[in-house]
Amino acid sequence: MNDEIRKSVRRVDAVAKASGLAKYISDYDFGDILYARLVRSTRPRAKILSVTVPELPEGYYYVDYRDIPEKGKNRIQMIKDDWKVFAEDEVRYVGETIALLIGPDRERILNILSEIKIFYEDREPAYTIEEALACKGGAMVGDDNIYGEYNLVKGDPDTAFNNAARVVEGTYRTGFQEHLYMEPQGMVGTWEGGRVNIYASAQCPYYIQKSVSSALGVDGKNVRIKQVTTGGAFGGKEHFPDVIAVPLAVAVNKIKKPIELIFDRIEDISYTCKRHPSRITIKTALDKENNITGMDIDTVINGGGYESSTLIVLQRALLHGIGVYNIPNAHVRGRAVATNTFPSDAYRGFGAPQGLYAIEMHMSQVAKEVGMFPADFKRKYFIKNGDMTITNATMKDNVKLEEMFAAADEMSDYTRKIREYENDPYRGIGISFVNHGGGFTGNGEQEIIKGLVRMKRTGENRAALYVSNVEMGQGLQTVLRKIAAKELGLKYTDIEYDNPDTDIVPDSGPTVASRSTMVVGYLIQECAKKLKGKWDEGVGAEAEHRYIHPSEYKWDQDTLQGDAYPTYGWGINVVEVEMDTVTYEVKTTGIWSVFDVGIPMDDTIMDGQVSGGVIQGLGYASIEKCEVLDGRFRQHTMADYVIPTSMDFPEIKNKFIDNPYKYGPSGAKGAGELVFDAAAPAYADAVQQLTGKNIYDIPVTPEMIMELEE
Amino acid sequence: MAKTSFILNGEEVSVEADPLKRLLDVLREDFEALGVKEGCGEGECGACSILLNGKLVNSCMIPLGAVEGADIVTPEGLRETEKGKVIIESFADTGAVQCGFCTPGMMMAAEALLEKNNNPEESEIREALSGNLCRCTGYDLIVKGVKTSAERGKDLW
Amino acid sequence: MVKSYRPDTLPEALKLMETRDMIPFAGGTDLMVKYQSWKGTLPGFPKDVLFLNYISSLKKIEVKGETLVIGAGVTLSDVADYPETPKVLRDAVLSIAAPGIRNIATLSGNICNASPAGDSICALYALDASVVLSKSGGNRECALPEFITGPGKTSLNSGELLTAVKIPLKKANVQEFRKVGTRKANALSKLSFSAVAEIKGDTVDGIALAFGAVGPTVIRSTELEKKLTGKTLEQIKLIQKDIMNDYSAMIVPIDDQRSTAAYRKQVALNLLKNFLESGLVQEMQ
Structure with missing residues (x-):
């Protein structure tokens, strides 16, 4: 049944866009x-x-x-x-x-x-996390420059650290990203x-x-x-x-x-918002047998001049801060600070990339400390269905990380290569494991958004879709049409779905948080069922459907306890690199990925998401440097803020592992952010493996590698 | 102000405008060639790519005064040709189009490449697209779109 | 109001240059960025503009005797495509920007922009290139190091136009250009390195080494090159350390938005070391 919907179709907007006929805001005549x-x-x-x-x-x-x-x-x-x-x-x-x-x-x-x-x-301004925490120039917000602080505790981390045979620690930093x-x-x-x-x-x-x-x-x-x-x-x-x-x-x-x-x-x-810079310190308690007994994660993100959405970003950074691992005792602390940089805001991943980068690098470094290869060590701690999450709820997903790892290993030959490259000064290979909670955190869909969709029969074999979610390149206008068409037994091209106008469409929520396919798509699937029941009323028949929170997922927003997300997308990236030992330049020679996005709603559209997300993540990891000098972004032209070109990275080899989610349309889960998350840690891990030196900060520039090599 | 004449998509045209006006603005404002996009205005992104005397150029970098008598093709012209149609259809079928803002420029780059080399290797395609930035696709499906164009348009180029 | 002129011949252009202070406009890819303004407004040229692209005599690239002569209207693409272009220059030119810019930008424009990070300039230094500066009264020739006097500064006199670049086509069986950019393509330079040498048997018969973006202008030392000339591989090994130290003293890069001084210096020296130890050796063996 799912094979039908995933079959690639031609995007509804492709020809108009390629021909230059699609109208963007600067193309209108007012x-x-x-x-x-x-x-x-x-x-x-x-x-x-x-x-x-x-x-x-x-x-x-x-x-x-x-x-x-x-x-x-x-x-x-x-x-x-x-x-x-x-x-x-x-x-x-x-x-x-x-x-x-x-x-x-x-x-x-x-x-x-x-x-x-x-x-x-x-x-006197404060630009960095350190300057903000030191209240340089006097506190700008409250008496400590802190917009907010959260603490998540699972088990008994204090005892774990008190009884630890040894503790491994690292501090990881990520920069602004445009x-x-x-x-x-x-x-x-x-x-x-x-x-x-x-x-x-x-x-x-x-x-x-x-x-x-x-x-x-x-x-x-x-x-x-x-x-x-x-x-x-x-x-x-x-x-x-x-x-x-x-x-x-x-x-x-x-x-x-x-x-x-x-x-x-x-x-x-x-003068626009960037991704929040972060500083994350992770301590891991190990027992005598080198098993992880506890973890302490201290996360600080730079919110810039105004709080705006920073605390929600911080929450997601914390909720993904422990990655895909089941750690028995853990404390995750998070703070967001006020600085005099441009306010930071949403960027694909919304805090998760920072948290996931830090935990993945840290786990690789702990693996090295205990004499294991990263994947072998990380796999020991993969969270499974029924395990306790950092917010003290059970993991409700059927976690397929082992199956995914087997696929990634087969495609990339990771297990053999990492052993072969151990003493190779020119080549390295890295791996990362991530998950990404789909939709709004906790009960946001139920309490804040309350998404509503509407559909209408507009012809003999036609229907219209009214949602406030937008096509911005991700393929939504095609995917939502496919979902509606499937239920109504129509062709996807017989579904009307215009760019939203608040006079016409109900508020089905924002186009964010990888929610549009998973959450809004499901609302459309259910709404289409209703419309199908009313089809015989003739042209003009309408149906509406509002979000209903599945009762098995519980959340307390005040304490941040419970099911932070009803389900997660899961991902693995493997990146292989070579280094020019004369210039310290790194060349990526192979990229492999495996993703669990439930069921892909269109194979080609998802291939595009994967490729685009991974390359954007590799840019974040390697070349997208964005510094602040005297309160201004130093790289502020397109010549100096560099993003990947067609020549920077090779083709990605990807595989999807099916794992349908029962409240997603035809089993789909969120995907748009997940595909970004794994690239940066896999890249940094590859450079780390190549150089034999711990990497803490991204972007990993040749300048940084030179310092490590000295 | 001065009169500048050139050939635009096969037609002789002329325009009265300041010779220092960017060709990008002339094409968009005076000729409604809205497929020519402004992504950066500094010659970095390629969204404003056009063909000038058969060569791929960034129209934001060229003042009107430099194109007297020139032969200019924009996406508006290319899309009417057999070659243009093959590229558009190939891009659409391979999933090369996402937000679409870079796509008309990518088409111009693809056409410029295929005119020189009708059976390009992947590395040659990547080189030919290197001045056309895309933030959505990661390029893989655009490269595939160009490859497919070459295959389908074997007899055209 | 800024005016612009489109002469069809060089004498016409030179006559115009005599009468008023103008900005010569060849490909214009640096000028259009420099004077870029709000979209929909005119670029903010401070002076009248002289378009050079209608002068067909400036679009020639040809070998005259033992010299490659590249007119001021020749684009980077044309330079790259020309079969007689020395490899080091071709590689340098192909490392600049992307096809769309190389189809407009000119080699002469790259020189007049006089950026320490100008990739073609680095190669041209190593090739002993000179420029032809024309005035209504006549021409003068100027070696590139005398023409470029500082970042963005040249010794171009008022009324003068750079009309051609001349490159002596000497024998050079070793030619290497290396650019370290901010990414793999369409990048600006963090630094660049050019080497041109003629090896006869196991001996260096002639050598030129140039470093870009590690000082206010391209760095080249004929004095140090002399020390390498006439030496065998074994002899170079003996003096390599001293040579490296001497170059190290000359290489004085800065920190900026693209890289750090420390990196630029280290990598410039690494490239030199790599060239002395392997680039030269390949031809000698």
Whole structure:
């Protein structure tokens, strides 16, 4: 039954996109349009003393916090609403929005912009996790610069450490990562029907609606958001679009004319959210027989200038912090700190990649300490169905890691190669094991999202799908159509599914957290069943279906105890490398992956996800360096923030292991983030094996390897 | 302002504009060639790729004033040709298209390669696409799309 | 308002250069990045622009006697495709950017941009290249090290145009170019290394070594090259340590967004060592 749905079909959007006919936000013609440019803070941490704006020519506007309507709030509604729409009296990072300058001529806007003077009283900034914890320049948030702290405890770690024969410790660091979706951030705001309309390249139309309506002090229905074809997102268009949509909406509300706000690439790299940098210290207690008896994980992530969604990212980092292992006694501590860097936010994996990177590197290093090869050692601790998780619930998945390892080993010849390369100074091979919880953490789907989908019969053999989830490259418009078509016995091309418009679609939740296929797809499957029952009512028949939380998964959000996720995707990556001993450059010579995504909803689309996710993860591991210098991202052009080209990595050999999830459509689980998670630790493990030196930080640059080799 | 004339997708055209205006902006604004995308504006990403006198170039790096009399092909022109159709169909069938923002540029790069070499090795395809960045696909399926184009279009190139 | 000119002949161009201060525009790939502005606005050229791409005489690449002459309008792709192009230069040119840029960018533009990280410049230093600087009154020739005076700085006089690059086609049976970039393709250099040598039997008959992106300009020492000339492999082994130390003193890189000074220096010396120990040996044996 599942063989049918996984069979590859031609994506519904492929021909239009390849032909250049698909319209992205910059391809629309809104008639007489005004252009907006952000007036940004040039200081990382300062009090704003005054702003001098020259007299504006007719038709030009300066829009700032004073333009927020009386009933509205100068706050962006993310998880936490601490991020201001427009800075008022203080700035916390370089690039913070102070105002919008708007007008019909872009050259003139640039001229006026150069005449706007902002007077600051500087304060000493803190950029790094260490500087934040030391409250450099005085605490910016609370009295300790900590946005939040969580502690997860399983078993009795204290006793385990007290009785340990030895303890192995390591501290692992990951850096900022830029999404570098090919289409920069962009949107157009219009005044139509007596209200604000936003046309946006975005993942979450209802997030934007919530933030905009709150800032304007109007009901959600008084703001219309229309997603337009989106040229990649990867989490970068999850919350960040709120940060520009809200000031734009305030401007449209004031000016009542169409306004375009589209970023240049340099603006985009310089002034958008990145993946949270992390510092994770792991201690492992071993008994005399070298068995792991306990683990202590201390995670700190850099949230930047505002909290926004940072604590949810932190939670996921902690929930994945112990990886795929069943450790009897463990303490996982997590803190998120405030710094004067651009606020960090969602990026494919949402905290999990940082946690998984650290645990995977650490487990390899413990393996080395006890004289074992990484895979042999890690396999001893694989979590199994019925084992206790870090949140003290049983693992409910049928974990197929052993079967997956056998497949990975057969494809890559890992077991033989790692022995052969042990004394080879040129070649190395690494392996990583990961899982990724699908959908929102805990009871988020039930308590916060409450996703609703609607379907309608629109013709003899046609139906329409109404969901708020977006196509952003991942293939959703094809996959959701396939799911609906299967239940209705129609062709997938007979299902209508337009880019969502909040006037038309119900809120089925955001396009995030690998939830769209697994959670929304399941809602569609169930909704389609209902519609099928009403099919005979004729054209116009409608059905709705709302999320119901399966009762066997329990969660307490206050204590973070219970089933953190109803199910997990599982993954293994093997990466083989060669090193040029003259230049310390590493060349990847082989990449193999095995994934359990339940049942793939389309083999080709999933192949694309795997290849794209793994290569993005390998970029994170090797070349995507992003440093902060004087509060600015040092690599802020596309020439300097480098992502992989077609020549950086070889073809990936992948295999899927079927493992259907009962609440996923036809057994599907989340996949979009899982495919990213395993690449970085596998790459770093390969370099570690090659050099014989422990690797702690990514990206693993030739510069770093040179220092290790010295 | 000055008048600049060139051949665009087989037709003689001319435009009154500042010679320093980027060809990318001219093509998009004055000729509605919206398949030419701006991904970076600094010659790094290849989303604005076009053919200039038969050669692959980044249109963000060329001012209008430099193309007097030139022969320019954009995705709008390529998609109307047999070769263009083969590339589009091959890309669609192999799963080479995800978010699609890089895809028209990739098509131009594929066409430029196949004109020179109608039976490219994988390494030659990867080299030919190296100036066209993609963040979604990891390139494997795009490489496959070009290979498939070469196979299907054996008699065309 | 900035103006632009499109002369069809070199004399016309030189005449224009006499009358006003202009930015010569060949391929323009560096200039368009340098003066890039908000999308939809004009690039912010500070001076009038002189397009060189309509001058057909500048598009020639040819061998004249023992010299390869590359006109100022010749693109990097054309240089790479030309059969007489020395291997070290071809490899350097093919390591620059990607096909789409190499089809526009010119070798002369690369030189006038005078970036210490200019990959072709490193190879051209090792090839003893010179440039032809033209003015209405006549031409002068200038060796590359005299032309490039610092990062982004040249000795081009007002009214002068770089019209050609000249490369003496000397015998060189060993030619090596190595670039260490920020990634495997379409990358900017962290550093580069060029070596050109002629080995006769077991003896070095001539040698030139150049290092890019490890100093304000490309580093080359004819003095140290002389010490290597006329030596056999065994003799080079004896002086290798001293030679390395002397180069080490000359290599003074910086930290920037692409790499570190320590890495650049170490790898430059590693490349040199590797070349002396294996690059040369292969031909000698």
